[in-house]
Amino acid sequence: MSNTDPTTPSTAAIPATTTTPRTSAGTTGPARTTGPARTTGPAPLPSRPDPTPSTDEVEKDRARRRARKQANGLLGVKVVSYLGALLAALVIALPLYFVVVTSFKTHPDIYSDPISWIPHPFAPENYSYVWNEVDFGQFLRNSVVITAVLTVVKVVLGVLSAYAFAFLRFPGRNVLFLLVVGTLMVPNEITIISNYAAVAQLGWRDSFPGIIVPLAGVAFGTYLMRNHFLSLPTEIMEAATMDGAGFLRTLFRVVLPMSWPTLMAFVLITAVTEWNQYLWPFLMSDTGRVAPLQVGLTLLQNNEGPTNWGPVMAGTLLASIPMIVIFLLLQRSMIKGLTAGAVKG
Amino acid sequence: MVEVHLQHISRIFDEKKRPAVNRVSLDVRDGEFLTLVGPSGSGKSTCLRMIAGLEPVDEGTILIGGKDVTESRARDRNVAMVFQSYALYPNMTARQNMAFALENAKVPKAEVAARVDKVARMLELEDLLDSKPAAMSGGQRQRVSMGRAIVREPQVFLMDEPLSNLDARLRVSTRAQIASLQRELGVTTIYVTHDQTEAMTMGDRVAVLKDGELQQVDAPLHLYQYPGNTFVAGFIGSPSIGLFEAVPVDEGTARWGGVAVSLPEHLVGRAKDRVVVGVRPEEWDIAPQAPWARERTEAEGTETASEATGMRLKVEHIEQLGSEAYAYCVPVQESDVRLRGGRIALRVERSGEIEIGDVVDATPRTCSFFDAESEINLEYLGE
Numbered sequence: 256m257s258n259t260d261p262t263t264p265s266t267a268a269i270p271a272t273t274t275t276p277r278t279s280a281g282t283t284g285p286a287r288t289t290g291p292a293r294t295t296g297p298a299p300l301p302s303r304p305d306p307t308p309s310t311d312e313v314e315k316d317r318a319r320r321r322a323r324k325q326a327n328g329l330l331g332v333k334v335v336s337y338l339g340a341l342l343a344a345l346v347i348a349l350p351l352y353f354v355v356v357t358s359f360k361t362h363p364d365i366y367s368d369p370i371s372w373i374p375h376p377f378a379p380e381n382y383s384y385v386w387n388e389v390d391f392g393q394f395l396r397n398s399v400v401i402t403a404v405l406t407v408v409k410v411v412l413g414v415l416s417a418y419a420f421a422f423l424r425f426p427g428r429n430v431l432f433l434l435v436v437g438t439l440m441v442p443n444e445i446t447i448i449s450n451y452a453a454v455a456q457l458g459w460r461d462s463f464p465g466i467i468v469p470l471a472g473v474a475f476g477t478y479l480m481r482n483h484f485l486s487l488p489t490e491i492m493e494a495a496t497m498d499g500a501g502f503l504r505t506l507f508r509v510v511l512p513m514s515w516p517t518l519m520a521f522v523l524i525t526a527v528t529e530w531n532q533y534l535w536p537f538l539m540s541d542t543g544r545v546a547p548l549q550v551g552l553t554l555l556q557n558n559e560g561p562t563n564w565g566p567v568m569a570g571t572l573l574a575s576i577p578m579i580v581i582f583l584l585l586q587r588s589m590i591k592g593l594t595a596g597a598v599k600g
Numbered sequence: 601m602v603e604v605h606l607q608h609i610s611r612i613f614d615e616k617k618r619p620a621v622n623r624v625s626l627d628v629r630d631g632e633f634l635t636l637v638g639p640s641g642s643g644k645s646t647c648l649r650m651i652a653g654l655e656p657v658d659e660g661t662i663l664i665g666g667k668d669v670t671e672s673r674a675r676d677r678n679v680a681m682v683f684q685s686y687a688l689y690p691n692m693t694a695r696q697n698m699a700f701a702l703e704n705a706k707v708p709k710a711e712v713a714a715r716v717d718k719v720a721r722m723l724e725l726e727d728l729l730d731s732k733p734a735a736m737s738g739g740q741r742q743r744v745s746m747g748r749a750i751v752r753e754p755q756v757f758l759m760d761e762p763l764s765n766l767d768a769r770l771r772v773s774t775r776a777q778i779a780s781l782q783r784e785l786g787v788t789t790i791y792v793t794h795d796q797t798e799a800m801t802m803g804d805r806v807a808v809l810k811d812g813e814l815q816q817v818d819a820p821l822h823l824y825q826y827p828g829n830t831f832v833a834g835f836i837g838s839p840s841i842g843l844f845e846a847v848p849v850d851e852g853t854a855r856w857g858g859v860a861v862s863l864p865e866h867l868v869g870r871a872k873d874r875v876v877v878g879v880r881p882e883e884w885d886i887a888p889q890a891p892w893a894r895e896r897t898e899a900e901g902t903e904t905a906s907e908a909t910g911m912r913l914k915v916e917h918i919e920q921l922g923s924e925a926y927a928y929c930v931p932v933q934e935s936d937v938r939l940r941g942g943r944i945a946l947r948v949e950r951s952g953e954i955e956i957g958d959v960v961d962a963t964p965r966t967c968s969f970f971d972a973e974s975e976i977n978l979e980y981l982g983e
Binding site for chain 2: 488490491493494495496497498499500501504508509512513
């Protein structure tokens with residue numbers, strides 16, 4: 256009966272005069288609680304001798320109704336969100352599904368009308384065809400070399416230049432940074448002709464340096480990492496200075512460990528971009544000796560004519576597997592880093 | 601012997617504005633605990649950062665242990681700093697945080713381990729050595745950041761409001777710990793705070809800064825009793841001193857609102873015809889008026905007090921602290937003498953003695969007198 260204590264004299268007086276003392280005994284808000292207690296169904300029967308259970312029932316009833324209302328509201332929100340998610344998933348998944356399905360289809364099955372949603376007959380030989388007929392291993396190796404070298408170079412250059420832009424004070428720092436960011440606005444296609452002329456003069460056509468060096472310029476990474484570095488607490492950098500850590504030691508022991516998620520995002524974006532490079536490597540690899548997978552796939556397309564999509568799709572899927580693996584590997588540390596930062600406080 | 605000498609140091613961020621630190625000269629003695637105190641924007645942290653080497657010195661010279669370090673890099677000054685946010689490396693454990701500076705200095709591994717363990721024992725950090733900062737409480741992080749400074753065995757400790765992120769209770773206990781630790785280690789320490797209680801309780805001497813200028817450096821009690829000017833008087837002490845402006849002085853006696861206070865003999869010659877009088881909350885004698893007198897005052901409104909009966913004050917607010925209470929009052933009578941801040945605090949020794957709305961007669965026991973124009977304490981002025 257402790258809930259009677261807080262009632263102020265004024266509110267307690269109202270039920271005492273208008274209703275029987277029985278109802279006023281256990282109620283804190285008399286006008287509201289006595290009404291529904293009588294009107295709602297099952298509660299009053301057992302509660303007659305003592306009014307408190309009836310108020311309990313009312314409370315329970317109200318809570319139940321509230322919960323139902325909340326659940327209804329939640330259900331509505333849920334349905335809408337699921338519909339949205341489903342739509343987004345369809346837009347992404349449908350083409351992907353067709354890539355997968357087509358890679359297992361035979362030639363006539365691909366062109367069947369109406370479209371067949373499930374490969375019939377099932378033709379996994381597209382994969383062995385790609386692997387054996389085209390020099391897939393060679394292209395894969397080239398792709399790995401180009402992507403690995405470019406990723407390492409770009410990440411190193413990006414981190415170092417960002418570190419300089421963020422923490423070194425030198426004249427013209429902001430102008431230089433604007434210039435670097437400005438290069439982001441220039442489409443790659445514009446520089447292709449001059450790059451081609453330069454590389455041809457150097458005698459680098461049909462070689463790895465010819466493909467890699469012109470692609471090694473980094474602006475996005477500098478921008479991304481610099482902004483991240485600037486968001487790090489300055490006091491920690493100063494603590495490192497006071498602790499006698501040199502420039503590079505501060506970078507490797509203090510700054511980079513705190514930047515793990517951003518760095519991983521940078522690595523991932525770079526790796527995927529370089530893996531998917533097409534135009535420049537295509538122009539550079541005259542003989543196909545240093546051509547990456549993406550160029551190899553077009554060779555496949557040309558060999559077979561535009562008609563046989565089965566092996567092309569199989570090749571496309573094979574080409575995307577390494578990136579999926581890298582994503583799965585890096586995604587973990589990205590998320591781990593993100594949550595660690597969030598909890599740190 | 602590590603003394604720190606600041607010789608007219610200035611830090612000018614913008615030529616058009618006043619310097620953040622303006623020609624500050626300060627001598628910190630060997631093993632001394634000096635607190636730098638001042639309101640926000642007074643330049644105390646900038647001053648500390650200049651000593652640390654994190655901020656360039658635009659004018660003047662800094663000597664640490666007799667060596668001119670004005671142009672030296674932070675790492676070459678052999679000073680350790682404790683930051684307000686602790687600035688622990690989040691990717692390192694407490695042990696790695698503490699060992700980092702020693703590793704950078706290429707101290708042999710065995711010695712690093714021994715020194716870290718010794719400091720961890722001293723600060724009761726043994727159980728935390730393998731935890732990362734994210735897993736520690738604020739107090740623990742604070743201790744680790746102290747440990748990181750101590751383990752380096754530097755010439756000078758610099759502390760930038762290291763307690764301001766702790767809760768009130770922990771702050772009081774840590775305050776005592778830091779002060780005793782400093783005494784034990786005997787390392788010259790400069791401690792920045794905006795909390796005047798911290799400054800008073802921890803420092804051997806307190807330096808008060810305002811707008812980048814040094815106002816006064818003195819032992820805490822002396823600073824409290826003989827503030828150099830009205831700013832120091834108002835800043836040091838809580839609740840702050842009551843300041844009566846433009847109090848007329850006649851024949852060595854300052855008179856205002858029913859109060860007459862004789863200036864000490866040695867100050868009489870230094871006072872012009874008007875002075876600023878400061879009275880600390882505990883320096884008032886309070887005589888609560890009898891109920892009949894209270895009624896009469898209310899009925900008559902303003903009443904001319906007879907000579908030196910005390911200042912008639914009305915209690916507007918009472919701050920109850922348990923053992924004592926502070927009554928915040930406004931003068932009842934109109935007067936030419938303006939009370940700075942509009943309210944005056946009085947210490948009431950027995951709680952319950954006075955209530956809000958009461959009218960009391962208060963007489964000051966001891967006052968400080970300041971020059972009306974320069975606002976400098978007459979004690980420090982020449983004849």
